[in-house]
Amino acid sequence: MSAVQTEGLVEVHGVHKSFGTLEVLSGVDLVVKPGEVTVVIGPSGSGKSTLLRVINHLEKVDRGFVAIDGDLIGYARKGDSLRELKEKDILRQRTRIGFVFQSFNLFPHLTALENVVEAPVSAQGRPRSEVEPEALALLDRVGLADKAGARPRQLSGGQQQRVAIARALATRPKVLLFDEPTSALDPELVGEVLDVIKDLARSGTTMIVVTHEIGFARELADTVVFIDGGRIVEQGPPAQVLDHPAHERTKAFLDKVL
């Protein structure tokens, strides 16, 4: 969107992933340009979530590569070979990728502020005195400045997910991954979370969002990707994929969800 954006290029190349005998991803290729918003839609079990989890290496690929800004995720190039990275280095790579879970996964024993402060301090080694005002500003940005001292169980689902988004932003990631961020929410709470994500989308961060909110895709996506059976069936601008789908399977899926 913004022309100056240079960081946050995501490349997924020929990715295969199986769980036991079930192949969940069978050769996925995807390029997300810096600052673009890509919305991934598709039936359950189609491999959407696995694709996101592969991008930040929560799942190891069986074949293929993932790179962010030209750096391979989980591997280092050594001449003619690829060396698997140590967990420590993978953890460092992950601080450049924010991940928002369907079930929030906030740390229940920590306050909202402590949840946000944790990673910049312990993973990036930044001084707490510098991180805390920034974390408060992030909580303010998601509309929860007054809840800094509350623990997750004292918050509503929508508030928890907004804290989780602030937490994901705290390491200043180049790429944000959202795994069905509103699926666990009561319908009346979906709006407040989508508003925060929309605000982020306009700020020019690269985002990949797995969602069933077709309206959100139509409004904000630069690219909509339809995935089924572990393969990308079609991708393109929302007007094309959502309104004039080229494939029967896309049509059938959209008929069901719209």
Added chain:
Amino acid sequence: MSSSTLVRPPTVAGTDRATLERLRVLPARHPGRWIATAVVALVLAMVVNSLVTNTNWDWTTVGKYLTWPSILSGVWGTIRLTLAAAVIGFGLGTVLALMRLSRSPLLQSVAWLYIWVFRSVPLILQLLLWYNLAYLYPTLSIGVPFGPGFHDFETGNLVGKFGAAILGLGLSQAAYSAEIVRAGIIGVDQGQHEAAAALGIPRARQQTRIVLPQAMRTIVPTSVNEIIGLLKGTSVVYVLAYGELFYTVGVIYGRNLRVVPLLLVAAVWYLVLTTVLTIAQFYLERHYARGALRTLPPTPLQKARWSLLVAWARLRREPVPASVPAGWASANRTAGHLLRRGNTPSRRDQGGVA
């Protein structure tokens, strides 16, 4: 809700409202509960009566020896053993639990083997083995593995009675603690591990900051159970003639033959120590419940204070002070019960449902 839906019916359950509202509400009767209470009270009275009137209990001797210097040093011996064995047990136990959960097959197997051996061999046998360590290894030395040693120690000097006792108690406790800690860790939601990993939090920090504090909620109750077991388990150390509580009372009744009163002295002290641990458990559990509960349960002190404030306010027909949390006055039945009679305003305000 609009007012039109709140039309008052002229009759309820076939009776007109005015008559119904004049009726007195009587509390439900519970004859079974009264009979049970009477039986238990009777048994309790019999027990207390026999404790007081049966002179064989010899309470004066119990009282005399309760604070006897050698008994107090025995109590201290028991406390020392329990503390040292608990520190070794839970320190090593946590390491063993992390080893069992590690990705290295060797670490996993070694931890498994350790737990298998130390849970299999009876404690009393382990204690005697450690005490006789000098028979297996007359000297112990510090040095390069398989290489030269820098300094030699006489095993007998290094592992005395106390050493053998804490080794035996601590090492066997570690095997049990390891399983408790492991159960606590695997009980933490997988999403917590994933969120910590996705944020890039270093692995050691993931365990200490994210996983263990949440695991503590399940670890604490079982652990206190184990430590209470350990406290009483120290009595087995009498086989090494180490001066803990049980051995000490044995020595004393061996001389004066007042067996039962001295056993009672020991029982009273074990009771006191266990009480202290139980109180510690309450506060530990409360501490680690942060985040798991929306509001923490009140402490016994808070409960007592609030009950008094509520009772006082009721007596003086004043409003309950603001320092008492809302809901306490109505939810708490003990305070009101003593003061209320018959149809209580707090039980039902007015009207009936048919």
